[in-house]
Amino acid sequence: MNCEEAEILISGHLDHENTEQEEMALQAHLRGCARCQSVLRQYQAMDAQLETLSVPAPAQLLGGTMYKVRVSSGQKTKKFAFGRWSALCAAAALLLVIGVQQLDGLKSGSASVTAASAGAAETARTTDSGNDTADMAAPSAADAPAAFSVAPAAESDKAAGADEAAAENAPGMSTLCITPGAEEMRQDILAALEQYHPVEEADGTITCTLPDEAADDFITQYADQCSAIAFACQ
Amino acid sequence: MRETEIERSVTERAAHGDHAAFEQIVRDMQQPVYNLALRMSGDAEEAYDLAQETFLKVWNSLPYFRYDCAVSSWIYRLTSNTCIDFLRKKKKSDTVSLHFVTEDGEQTLPIPDPTPGPEERAMDAVNREQIARAINSLETEYRMALTMRVLDGMRYQEIAEALEISEGTVKSRIARARAKMRAALGNILDGASSNEKEAKMHEL
Numbered sequence: 001m002n003c004e005e006a007e008i009l010i011s012g013h014l015d016h017e018n019t020e021q022e023e024m025a026l027q028a029h030l031r032g033c034a035r036c037q038s039v040l041r042q043y044q045a046m047d048a049q050l051e052t053l054s055v056p057a058p059a060q061l062l063g064g065t066m067y068k069v070r071v072s073s074g075q076k077t078k079k080f081a082f083g084r085w086s087a088l089c090a091a092a093a094l095l096l097v098i099g100v101q102q103l104d105g106l107k108s109g110s111a112s113v114t115a116a117s118a119g120a121a122e123t124a125r126t127t128d129s130g131n132d133t134a135d136m137a138a139p140s141a142a143d144a145p146a147a148f149s150v151a152p153a154a155e156s157d158k159a160a161g162a163d164e165a166a167a168e169n170a171p172g173m174s175t176l177c178i179t180p181g182a183e184e185m186r187q188d189i190l191a192a193l194e195q196y197h198p199v200e201e202a203d204g205t206i207t208c209t210l211p212d213e214a215a216d217d218f219i220t221q222y223a224d225q226c227s228a229i230a231f232a233c234q
Numbered sequence: 235m236r237e238t239e240i241e242r243s244v245t246e247r248a249a250h251g252d253h254a255a256f257e258q259i260v261r262d263m264q265q266p267v268y269n270l271a272l273r274m275s276g277d278a279e280e281a282y283d284l285a286q287e288t289f290l291k292v293w294n295s296l297p298y299f300r301y302d303c304a305v306s307s308w309i310y311r312l313t314s315n316t317c318i319d320f321l322r323k324k325k326k327s328d329t330v331s332l333h334f335v336t337e338d339g340e341q342t343l344p345i346p347d348p349t350p351g352p353e354e355r356a357m358d359a360v361n362r363e364q365i366a367r368a369i370n371s372l373e374t375e376y377r378m379a380l381t382m383r384v385l386d387g388m389r390y391q392e393i394a395e396a397l398e399i400s401e402g403t404v405k406s407r408i409a410r411a412r413a414k415m416r417a418a419l420g421n422i423l424d425g426a427s428s429n430e431k432e433a434k435m436h437e438l
Contacts, residue, residue: 007409007412007413008406008409011405011409011412012405012409015408017389017390017405042416042419043412043416046365046412046415046416047384049365050369050380050384051384051385052362052365053273053362053365053366053369053385054265054269054385055268055269055272055278056265057264057267057268057285058268058278058282061260061268061282061285061286062260062261062264064286065260065264065285065286065289065290066253066256066257066260068290069256069289069290069293070253073251
């Protein structure tokens with residue numbers, strides 16, 4: 001065995017990956033080779049120092065990753081899982097609202113409008129994407145805003161506007177309603193959406209209609225800078 | 235050193251969208267994934283982004299995982315691929331303008347120095363900075379194999395699975411990496427090793 005071959009076995013020895021035969025051959029070589037004895041000591045010192053390079057993963061890595069996973073899952077749920085049942089959910093929500101109105105009168109009915117119209121907006125979005133189940137129940141979703149005449153004017157207009165925005169979307173388009181996390185992030189968000197002509201609403205939210213792919217990209221990249229992102233405005 | 239292998243049931247639950255199961259996988263793997271990303275990028279912020287990008291790929295690809303190797307090896311493979319992509323892009327942007335022309339004729343910009351990351355700079359031990367510099371100067375394949383072995387405590391078989399190479403290649407890459415490191419560090423190692431001379435020889 002020459003020194004070059006011995007160096008490979010010295011490395012294997014440190015990693016406990018040599019065979020018995022290799023270990024025996026290495027020991028025989030080391031007994032008569034001062035140079036390789038020195039190499040062994042140097043490798044041991046080097047490994048010890050290399051181990052000190054291990055840095056604890058940042059504390060926020062776990063939470064930050066899971067946040068993005070949840071955002072990512074939310075998108076999937078909206079597109080694939082929830083879509084199948086969205087028409088039924090919207091219909092159920094409508095029945096619930098009507099029932100609440102009958103029981104509690106005008107005041108309690110208006111409190112439920114937002115949730116129900118959000119479901120209707122989601123339904124409209126899903127219907128646009130061509131879901132069969134949604135198509136069958138589409139009239140109930142499309143009619144949803146009209147059923148909410150009991151809501152306060154501002155709330156009603158906003159909900160109806162959102163539904164219209166979602167309903168008017170061509171297939172493959174999404175309407176996002178974005179609340180920037182802080183004012184200094186607003187310009188970044190507007191710049192990122194510039195080509196899709198974002199609209200700044202009076203309440204500070206940003207509304208923008210853009211292709212599904214671009215919406216997905218935006219959510220992935222800017223979720224950290226937003227305190228809320230929703231499909232259509234509620 | 236490596237923790238125990240992730241249980242298959244946990245992997246399967248995560249593959250079916252169970253966030254709690256996936257969180258357990260991230261918790262178990264974040265340290266080795268971050269270590270590798272940090273050693274490959276040489277920068278803490280970039281390492282954070284690379285680790286997060288890797289885990290998002292894991293999440294999106296888990297439903298397609300075929301269980302033909304340990305899930306940890308597969309996650310390492312995704313990590314190494316993510317790092318290699320990153321280094322390719324970085325190399326392109328870093329090396330485009332190494333040569334430029336001035337009034338005095340053609341000049342050559344210095345090759346980017348693989349400076350240690352912020353954590354390493356914060357350390358006052360000179361040897362640690364030098365060792366970081368030495369490993370950062372290794373070619374990608376050597377750096378990756380040595381990091382997986384020494385910092386993450388992976389067996390050769392696991393490294394072979396992760397990098398899709400033979401165990402023999404892993405062994406020679408790690409040996410070559412150590413030889414290059416030793417050459418780069420020179421006298422520093424002589425000083426560090428002299429105190430341990432007697433004790434270490436007893437191991438053989």
